[in-house]
Amino acid sequence: MNQPSPLYLIDGHSLTFKAYYAIRGLTSPAGRPTGAVYGFLRMLLKFMDECRPNQLAVVFDTGRPTFRSEIYAEYKANREAAPPDFEEQMSWICRLLAAMRIPIYSAEGFEADDVIATLTDRVRAAGGHAAVLTADKDLLQLVCDGVEVLRPGLDEVRRCDEAAVIEIMGVRPGQVADWLALVGDSSDNIPGVPGIGKKTATELLGRFGTLDELLAHAGELTRPRQREALLTHADQARMARRLASLHREVPVEWDPDCCRLAESVFTPEAVAIMRELGFTALLRERKIEAPAAAPAAGSAATAQLDMFGGGEMAPAPTEATAPPAVAAIATRTEVLREPAALQGWLARAMKAPWLAIDTETTSTDAMLAELVGISLAITPGEAAYIPLAHLEHVAGGPQLELAEVRRLLGPLLAGEGPRLTAHHYKYDWKILRRHGFAPVAPAFDSMIASYLIAPDRMAGHGLKALASELCGVSLTPISELIGSGRRQITMAEVAVEEAAVYAGADADATLRLTACLGERLKADPVLKRLLEELELPLAGVLLEMEMGGFRVDVATLAELRKLTESRLNELSREIWNLAGGPFNIGSPRQVAELLYGRLGLESGRRGKTGFSTAEAELERLADCHPIPKLILDYRGCEKLQSTYIDALPKLVHPRTGRIHTSFNQTIAATGRLTSTDPNLQNIPIRTELGRAIRRAFVADDPGHKVLKADYSQIELRILAHFSRDERLCEAYRKGLDIHRQTAGQVLGLAAEAVSAEQRAQAKVINFGIMYGMSAHGLAQQLKVGRAEAALFIERYFATYPGVRRWIEQLLETARQTGYVETLLGRRRPVPELTARNKMIRQGAERIAVNAPIQGTSADMIKLAMIRLDRELPLAVPGARMVCQVHDELVFSVPTARLEAAGEMIRQTMESALELVVPVVVDIGHGDNWAEC
Numbered sequence: 001m002n003q004p005s006p007l008y009l010i011d012g013h014s015l016t017f018k019a020y021y022a023i024r025g026l027t028s029p030a031g032r033p034t035g036a037v038y039g040f041l042r043m044l045l046k047f048m049d050e051c052r053p054n055q056l057a058v059v060f061d062t063g064r065p066t067f068r069s070e071i072y073a074e075y076k077a078n079r080e081a082a083p084p085d086f087e088e089q090m091s092w093i094c095r096l097l098a099a100m101r102i103p104i105y106s107a108e109g110f111e112a113d114d115v116i117a118t119l120t121d122r123v124r125a126a127g128g129h130a131a132v133l134t135a136d137k138d139l140l141q142l143v144c145d146g147v148e149v150l151r152p153g154l155d156e157v158r159r160c161d162e163a164a165v166i167e168i169m170g171v172r173p174g175q176v177a178d179w180l181a182l183v184g185d186s187s188d189n190i191p192g193v194p195g196i197g198k199k200t201a202t203e204l205l206g207r208f209g210t211l212d213e214l215l216a217h218a219g220e221l222t223r224p225r226q227r228e229a230l231l232t233h234a235d236q237a238r239m240a241r242r243l244a245s246l247h248r249e250v251p252v253e254w255d256p257d258c259c260r261l262a263e264s265v266f267t268p269e270a271v272a273i274m275r276e277l278g279f280t281a282l283l284r285e286r287k288i289e290a291p292a293a294a295p296a297a298g299s300a301a302t303a304q305l306d307m308f309g310g311g312e313m314a315p316a317p318t319e320a321t322a323p324p325a326v327a328a329i330a331t332r333t334e335v336l337r338e339p340a341a342l343q344g345w346l347a348r349a350m351k352a353p354w355l356a357i358d359t360e361t362t363s364t365d366a367m368l369a370e371l372v373g374i375s376l377a378i379t380p381g382e383a384a385y386i387p388l389a390h391l392e393h394v395a396g397g398p399q400l401e402l403a404e405v406r407r408l409l410g411p412l413l414a415g416e417g418p419r420l421t422a423h424h425y426k427y428d429w430k431i432l433r434r435h436g437f438a439p440v441a442p443a444f445d446s447m448i449a450s451y452l453i454a455p456d457r458m459a460g461h462g463l464k465a466l467a468s469e470l471c472g473v474s475l476t477p478i479s480e481l482i483g484s485g486r487r488q489i490t491m492a493e494v495a496v497e498e499a500a501v502y503a504g505a506d507a508d509a510t511l512r513l514t515a516c517l518g519e520r521l522k523a524d525p526v527l528k529r530l531l532e533e534l535e536l537p538l539a540g541v542l543l544e545m546e547m548g549g550f551r552v553d554v555a556t557l558a559e560l561r562k563l564t565e566s567r568l569n570e571l572s573r574e575i576w577n578l579a580g581g582p583f584n585i586g587s588p589r590q591v592a593e594l595l596y597g598r599l600g601l602e603s604g605r606r607g608k609t610g611f612s613t614a615e616a617e618l619e620r621l622a623d624c625h626p627i628p629k630l631i632l633d634y635r636g637c638e639k640l641q642s643t644y645i646d647a648l649p650k651l652v653h654p655r656t657g658r659i660h661t662s663f664n665q666t667i668a669a670t671g672r673l674t675s676t677d678p679n680l681q682n683i684p685i686r687t688e689l690g691r692a693i694r695r696a697f698v699a700d701d702p703g704h705k706v707l708k709a710d711y712s713q714i715e716l717r718i719l720a721h722f723s724r725d726e727r728l729c730e731a732y733r734k735g736l737d738i739h740r741q742t743a744g745q746v747l748g749l750a751a752e753a754v755s756a757e758q759r760a761q762a763k764v765i766n767f768g769i770m771y772g773m774s775a776h777g778l779a780q781q782l783k784v785g786r787a788e789a790a791l792f793i794e795r796y797f798a799t800y801p802g803v804r805r806w807i808e809q810l811l812e813t814a815r816q817t818g819y820v821e822t823l824l825g826r827r828r829p830v831p832e833l834t835a836r837n838k839m840i841r842q843g844a845e846r847i848a849v850n851a852p853i854q855g856t857s858a859d860m861i862k863l864a865m866i867r868l869d870r871e872l873p874l875a876v877p878g879a880r881m882v883c884q885v886h887d888e889l890v891f892s893v894p895t896a897r898l899e900a901a902g903e904m905i906r907q908t909m910e911s912a913l914e915l916v917v918p919v920v921v922d923i924g925h926g927d928n929w930a931e932c
Contacts, residue, residue: 011134030460333504375503383504549658708932725802772846
C-alpha cells in the first residue's frame with residue numbers, strides 16, 4: 001500500500017531570517033532590498049524540486065505576544081525590532097505566496113512552532129505523514145514516526161530523523177525541550193540553569209532521561225556545583241521547559257483540500273511579482289516566460305495583503321487583472337545635424353501643446369557632466385535628437401554648435417511655445433543651465449506626478465519602469481549602450497544613430513507619461529494642486545540650492561582627520577591593554593571571541609556568524625566591562641571618519657569649492673526630503689565629533705554668516721492641531737515645557753519636581769506615541785519592564801484623551817478610505833490596515849498615525865522654502881538658502897543683515913501653515929554650521 005503524500009509545513013519566519021542573513025545587498029531594479037525574498041524563494045523552489053509536495057502550507061508568527069509572555073514577562077525581551085528592510089521583504093514574501101496559491105496559517109496568542117506542532121499532530125491522528133521545513137532547532141523535538149524535519153540550505157535540504165537529531169543536539173527528539181530548559185536559549189531569552197552547559201546537559205539527560213528525573217535525583221549528584229545549581233534553580237528549569245515545549249492544541253483547522261498545490265506555482269501574478277523584483281535570471285532558469293510588467297501598485301494582485309491571522313487559513317487571492325501587454329517602444333527619431341533642420345523642427349514644435357525634453361550626458365553628476373545631446377518630443381511615437389558632443393570617430397557626420405543650439409532653442413525654452421515637461425526635470429535643467437541655456441520651469445514632471453499618485457510605490461518612479469507599467473512600452477537599458485563596470489564608456493563614445501534611438505525613446509516615453517499621469521491628476525484636483533503649487537515650485541527651489549551648494553573648509557576636515565586618527569590609535573591601545581593583547585577591533589568574530597570567550601561576558605542575541613556584537617549588545621554589556629563601551633566609541637569614530645571626514649573633501653567641486661548635494665523629492669513616502677551625494681541630513685549633532693564635522697561647513701564668503709532656522713517641536717504641535725486635545729493645546733498656548741508637563745502628568749508630579757531624567761523619559765513617550773511605539777518598544781527605549789512601559793502609555797492617553805480619540809477616528813476612517821492625508825491633502829495609502837495578519841496590520845497602523853503628522857511637517861517647511869526662495873533675496877540681497885535638514889533650514893546671510901534676515905525667515909516659517917497652536921522657530925547664527 002502506498003504511503004499517502006505528506007503534508008509539508010514551512011516555518012516561514014525561520015526561512016525568511018535564514019535567507020535575510022544569507023543574502024545581503026541584493027536589490028530590485030528599483031533599488032529595493034530583495035535578498036530575503038530571493039533567498040526564501042530559492043529555498044522554497046529547491047525544496048519543491050527535491051520533495052515534489054502535493055500538500056503544502058506556510059506558517060508564520062503573528063507578531064503579537066503569546067502565552068509564553070504570560071509565563072515569563074522577559075520572554076524574547078532581548079530581541080531587537082526587525083530591521084525595516086526585513087519587514088518590507090516579509091510583505092513581499094506574503095504577496096508572493098498568495099500569488100503562488102500557497103496557503104498561510106497563523107494563530108493569535110501562539111507562535112508558528114505551536115501551529116506547526118498542532119498540525120503535525122492532526123495529520124498523524126488522521127493516519128497521515130507530515131514534514132516540516134525549518135532552520136529552527138527547537139522544532140527538532142517534533143521528529144517521530146510520521147513526522148520528519150527538513151533543514152534547508154540554499155543548495156540542499158537535509159532530512160532529519162532521530163539519529164540526525166542526536167547528531168545535531170546530542171539528545172533524542174523527546175529530550176530537546178528538557179535540554180533547552182537546562183542550557184537556556186539566548187535567542188528567545190529563556191533562562192537555563194546557571195553553570196549547566198551544553199555538554200553537561202547532554203551527559204545528565206543521557207544518565208537520567210528526563211528533566212523531571214534529573215531534578216528528582218539532583219541531591220544525589222556528586223559534583224557540588226551541579227547539585228547546588230539544580231536544587232537552587234529547579235523551578236526556573238521547569239518554567240524554562242514550559243517555554244521551550246511546543247503547544248499542540250492550537251485552535252486551527254486543517255483542511256487537506258485547501259493545502260493541495262495547484263499544477264504550477266508560477267501563476268501570472270507570481271511571475272509578474274518575480275519580474276518586478278528583478279528575478280529574471282531565476283525565471284529564465286525555470287524556462288518561465290515572464291510577463292513584461294508587474295501589476296500596478298494597488299491592483300488586485302498587490303492588494304492581497306489579507307494574508308493570515310486568527311487561526312484561519314488565508315483565502316486564495318482572487319484573479320488579478322492581467323498586466324498590460326508590453327512591447328518595445330517604436331519611436332521614429334530624427335537626427336538634427338544642420339541649423340536648417342533644427343529650425344524646421346522647432347517651427348512645428350512651437351505649435352504643439354507639449355514639449356518633452358531629455359538630455360544625454362557624460363555622467364550622472366549634473367554638476368560635472370558634459371552635455372552630449374538633447375532629445376525632444378512633441379508627438380507620441382516621434383522624437384528628435386540634437387547631437388552636440390559625440391566624439392569624432394562615432395559622430396558619423398556634422399554636429400551642431402552649442403552656441404547655435406542655444407540661440408535656436410532659446411524661445412522654446414523661454415516658454416514662448418508649448419508647455420515643457422520632463423522626467424526628473426531638476427537634473428536636465430541643471431545640465432542645460434550649466435551649458436548656457438535658460439529654461440523656464442516646466443509645467444509638468446512625470447516623476448513627481450507619479451510620486452504624488454503613489455508615494456509608496458515599491459518599484460520607484462524611474463522612467464523605464466513607469467513607461468512599461470503605465471504606457472505599455474519597454475525602453476532600452478542604458479547599460480546596453482555604454483556597458484558597465486570597467487568596460488563602461490560614456491554617451492559621448494556612443495554612435496550618434498544609436499544614441500538618437502535611445503534618447504528619442506526616452507523623450508517620447510516622457511511625453512506619453514505626461515498624458516497618462518496628467519489625466520489621473522485631472523481626476524484628483526487635490527493632488528493636481530499639490531503638483532502645481534507645491535512640488536513643482538519646490539523642485540525649482542531645490543535646483544537653486546543644489547547649484548549654489550554649501551561651502552566647505554577642507555582645511556578643517558584635514559585637521560579633523562588628524563584628530564580622529566589620533567583618537568582611533570588611543571582607543572586601540574586602551575582596548576588592547578584591557579584585552580591583554582592586540583586583535584582586529586573591526587572584526588565582529590574576534591570581538592565576539594574576546595567578549596564571550598576570554599572575558600566570559602553573558603552572551604545575548606545570536607547573529608548570522610555567532611553571538612552578536614551589534615550596538616545594542618555592546619550597550620547592554622557596557623555596565624559589565626569597560627571594553628564594550630570603548631569598542632562603541634571606536635566604531636563611532638571610525639564611521640564618522642570614513643563617511644564624512646574622508647569622503648567630503650572628495651565631493652568638493654573643483655571649481656566652486658562647495659558641496660553640491662542632491663535633495664530628493666520622490667523617495668520618502670511621507671513627503672519628506674532626503675539628501676544624497678552626500679547625505680547632509682545625517683551628520684550627527686549629538687556627538688562632539690559630529691558637531692566638529694559641521695564646523696567645516698561655512699558661509700559663502702568672509703562677509704557672510706551661517707544662519708540656521710529650526711521649527712521647535714513641530715510634529716508635536718501638529719499632533720496638537722490634529723487631535724485638538726485641550727491639555728496639549730493649552731500647554732503650547734502657554735509656552736510650557738511639554739516634556740516636563742507630560743512627565744508630571746504621567747508620573748503624578750508637579751512640573752517643577754520633574755527631574756531631567758524623568759523629562760527625558762517623557763520626551764521618548766511624547767515622540768513614541770506619534771510613531772505608534774508599542775509597550776515593548778517603549779520598554780526597550782526607556783530600559784524598563786513591559787508592564788511599566790504599558791502603564792506609561794495608558795497614563796499618557798489618560799492625560800491627553802484627545803490624542804487617543806484622534807488616533808481611533810483616524811484609523812477608522814483610513815480603514816474605509818484606504819489612505820491617510822496631511823493638512824494639504826497629501827495622501828499615504830495604507831491598504832494593510834484591514835489585513836488579517838496582525839504584524840502587517842500593526843505596521844500599517846503605525847504608518848497611518850505618523851504619516852499625517854510627518855507629512856504635514858514636510859508640507860509646512862516646503863511652503864516656507866518656496867516663499868523664502870522668492871522673497872528673501874529681495875528683502876536681504878546676498879542671502880540665500882543652502883541646505884534643508886528635515887525641520888531645519890540653513891542660510892548664508894550677509895553679516896550686516898543677520899537680524900533682518902533672521903526676523904524675516906522666522907515670520908515666513910511660522911506663518912507657512914496655520915495651526916491651532918503657536919508655531920515657534922528658533923534662530924541661530926555663527927561663522928560655521930556648528931556655531932549656529
